[in-house]
Amino acid sequence: MRDTAFEPPVHSVYVFFFLTFAIAWGGMGLVFVFQDAVEAVLGPMGATHPLFILAVWSPAISGILLILWYGRLAGLRRYLSRLLLWRAPVGWYLLLLIGLPAIFYLGAALGGMSMREALAQPPLRELLPLIAFMLILGPVEELGWRGYATPLLQRRMAPFWAGLVVGVFWALWHVPAFFLDGTPQSGWDVMPFVIGAIGVSIILTAFFNAARGSILVAILFHWQLNMPMWPDAQPWDMYLFIVLAVIVVWVKRSDMFSRMGAVTEVMPASTGSPS
Template structure:
């Protein structure tokens, strides 16, 4: 039987359901606000702030936004002691070192190889990099993408599971999470420009539902 990660069974049980709407509004508002500037004003914003790329500070802010919003709401609700409990759940995992190696190095490597095969931006540059360069990029990708998981699955999902079934919560969050990515498909310099939007959105929704 799969055990859901529910706030009701965790030290963060005092986080109120009222934070559901603020989380969604802030997450979409900040991420879409940042990316919309580059999409709507492609001649002016990059000239002032620099071209968009996966290492651009504003891109990192947009990607990390769900996690940063979740952390802020946890602190507002429970203080920094609650934030420590929130992250403490990361270490409640019994896994051997090969699994940790796969998670820490294998998954980012798979993502990079997939992006290269799909002709994503920086693909030609990546091909020319030595092993240590690829390893460094893999570690960077490890911390770039998963931070959003703290928001969507670590914060939002348990709150939604309080008020609905896990399947319905997974469906709603999967759809919202997929829609949240839409601006990236229109923004030069992001990997999403080399991907097809609808297959990505269907895949994201199905993945969240299966893991909920």
């Protein structure tokens, strides 16, 4: 049972989405409207631009602010204890370690990239800092998307629908980055990314529940999605993620359309059974 003294109410998920979009789109809006002035102070737009990082971290910022509002420091400790959860069926880790890279390589091949191009890597001294940076960029989002929003939505709907809702917000939240030069998304097509991101969200929701609400596995999954070692397979990787989502939903249909095993606690009293 949930400890209601710490748990945020379901309706706070609307506040989470509002804050997340306000922070991210507000920062990107400044760049749109005052591009010259912003770049004169903060430099050109890119993955290391302060406003881009603020936008990327907005789900985590929103989630943690709400955690502190409802649970104070004790609630934050309970919430962060979900970073220690890691146990999940081995099939999920095979997907994480082998399946996700395979999707990028297969997508690159479908897009006409040669194997030599797909396997080409920058020097190790450049690659390692990129890998480390990607760990603290996109994956931090999961403190909000899966850490906060998903458990609350699963109190009212089955995991498939919760993953779909989070996926729609997650995909739309990225949209301004497609229209700013210098962002990773600026060279991609919007619609394949949107539908692919929804598929990824559904897959990750299933993994998240299988790992008993682990924020850690969500971070690792997201890290694999952004790993600089994998080739840029847009848009084919997005189509393949949709195919994978259909497979996951079919194989796990008894879990995906039932709330019985869905994780619903944001700040569990014990990491032994956060559901």
